[in-house]
Amino acid sequence: MTSSTTAPAPTWEAPLAGAPLDATVEVPGSKSLTNRLLVLAALADGPGTLRGALRSRDADLMIRALRTMGTRIDEGDHASTLHVTPGPVTGGTEVDTGLAGTVMRFLPPFAALADGPVRFDGDPAARVRPMLPVLAALRALGITVHDPSAGDPTALPTHLPFTVEGRGSVPGGAVDVDASESSQFVSGLLLAAARFERGLTLRHIGATLPSLPHIEMTVATLRDVGVVVDDSRDGMWDVSPGPITARDVRVEPDLSNAAPFLASALVAGGTVRVSGWPTLTTQPGAMVPELLERMGGSYTLNDGVLSVTGTGAVHGIDVDLHAGGELAPTFAALAALADSPSRLRGIAHLRGHETDRLAALAREITRLGGQAEETRDGLVITPRPLRGDVVRTYDDHRMATSAALLGLRVPDVRVENVGTTAKTLPDFTGMWLSMLGSAA
Numbered sequence: 001m002t003s004s005t006t007a008p009a010p011t012w013e014a015p016l017a018g019a020p021l022d023a024t025v026e027v028p029g030s031k032s033l034t035n036r037l038l039v040l041a042a043l044a045d046g047p048g049t050l051r052g053a054l055r056s057r058d059a060d061l062m063i064r065a066l067r068t069m070g071t072r073i074d075e076g077d078h079a080s081t082l083h084v085t086p087g088p089v090t091g092g093t094e095v096d097t098g099l100a101g102t103v104m105r106f107l108p109p110f111a112a113l114a115d116g117p118v119r120f121d122g123d124p125a126a127r128v129r130p131m132l133p134v135l136a137a138l139r140a141l142g143i144t145v146h147d148p149s150a151g152d153p154t155a156l157p158t159h160l161p162f163t164v165e166g167r168g169s170v171p172g173g174a175v176d177v178d179a180s181e182s183s184q185f186v187s188g189l190l191l192a193a194a195r196f197e198r199g200l201t202l203r204h205i206g207a208t209l210p211s212l213p214h215i216e217m218t219v220a221t222l223r224d225v226g227v228v229v230d231d232s233r234d235g236m237w238d239v240s241p242g243p244i245t246a247r248d249v250r251v252e253p254d255l256s257n258a259a260p261f262l263a264s265a266l267v268a269g270g271t272v273r274v275s276g277w278p279t280l281t282t283q284p285g286a287m288v289p290e291l292l293e294r295m296g297g298s299y300t301l302n303d304g305v306l307s308v309t310g311t312g313a314v315h316g317i318d319v320d321l322h323a324g325g326e327l328a329p330t331f332a333a334l335a336a337l338a339d340s341p342s343r344l345r346g347i348a349h350l351r352g353h354e355t356d357r358l359a360a361l362a363r364e365i366t367r368l369g370g371q372a373e374e375t376r377d378g379l380v381i382t383p384r385p386l387r388g389d390v391v392r393t394y395d396d397h398r399m400a401t402s403a404a405l406l407g408l409r410v411p412d413v414r415v416e417n418v419g420t421t422a423k424t425l426p427d428f429t430g431m432w433l434s435m436l437g438s439a440a
């Protein structure tokens with residue numbers, strides 16, 4: 001008898017926490033900072049260096065894309081040290097965005113500076129992520145953006161794939177953008193704007209603006225390299241034309257990637273520490289300690305070491321995560337393990353993330369026997385006794401890490417395609433196991 005059944009995808013058995021935790025975790029560099037600093041280094045007035053940079057799929061896609069557009073990037077003694085030598089931005093090339101929002105949204109404005117066409121494409125899952133606002137802004141600035149392989153090659157593409165026809169310079173000026181689906185539309189335009197002849201006056205015209213800390217991160221990284229940015233009016237940014245100063249910078253650890261590790265202390269009890277925690281940061285992960293405290297943990301920050309301690313009790317929360325949507329999968333998993341209902345609000349834009357995260361979280365929590373419902377702009381999660389099953393991850397690194405968090409308490413959670421964590425954290429399973437290995 002022949003069978004056309006394909007073998008089930010291998011799954012990773014999420015380990016149960018056998019005892020309270022006592023672990024210190026070293027989290028690699030921030031994805032958001034690494035990919036901003038790489039873009040700015042590639043546009044700078046001389047060679048610069050990133051230290052403690054993230055090396056993961058998203059960062060490596062950014063490195064490859066910048067190299068293909070004329071930037072030289074060499075590894076130093078350590079893979080996380082990157083020496084960046086800018087060159088003229090070259091076209092006649094292709095950029096693979098993978099599933100990286102930072103690559104697909106930050107690089108089209110950069111490619112507008114190229115001396116020829118730059119074709120963008122990515123993973124199948126990337127082809128449904130929103131792109132129109134940034135492409136419409138480029139077109140309004142006089143840049144041709146089109147898909148030569150489309151039925152109407154002059155139409156403005158709404159999604160990947162597309163081609164940006166660089167002409168060697170961008171006049172710049174004033175433009176509107178609707179960034180209600182992603183702050184990355186604003187960040188991408190601002191990052192290249194100092195190299196536009198007249199700079200850029202950008203106005204957000206949408207009803208809501210998610211991920212403000214990430215826009216503040218863009219403005220702060222621009223100011224750090226000498227770019228003049230006026231953000232004194234709400235929803236408006238004015239970037240003056242001028243040089244971008246080459247620098248030698250250290251990248252902060254990724255606080256959003258620290259979140260599932262710190263949250264483990266609440267689920268398993270005990271203490272989890274993350275070293276290198278900045279006292280001042282624009283990362284939305286800065287919200288994590290206070291949110292964990294509201295859910296039953298306690299924390300201290302001493303000499304750059306953040307320690308979160310839990311008792312195993314997790315309380316429900318009503319929280320607006322508009323400013324830090326990328327934290328939602330971690331908090332949804334915690335909510336499913338809590339002793340009272342939770343509401344996560346302000347995160348409608350998660351429907352355009354790596355996957356439709358609201359649908360994916362509701363579906364997977366329900367699959368384990370939990371109760372999770374989508375609302376217009378978030379999730380309502382009512383704790384129920386959970387049972388093990390395969391958790392689908394939909395190419396989403398944060399679906400995988402949140403499934404691991406559930407697996408600390410729910411026996412027999414098997415995580416489909418845990419390798420998807422390589423998007424931002426290539427050694428996730430090793431780090432997770434060593435956190436548990438040091439259980440008291």
Ligand SMILES: O=C(O)C1=C[C@@H](OP(=O)(O)O)[C@@H](O)[C@H](O)C1
Nearest residue numbers: 032182183184210211214325326
């Ligand atoms: O600019 C950035 O580095 C990011 C901005 C946010 O995007 P959205 O505003 O699309 O949520 C965030 O979720 C993403 O992980 C990283």
Ligand SMILES: C=C(OP(=O)(O)O)C(=O)O
Nearest residue numbers: 099100101102326353354
């Ligand atoms: C939304 C995320 O990623 P991206 O940068 O691909 O948008 C994320 O990391 O949670």
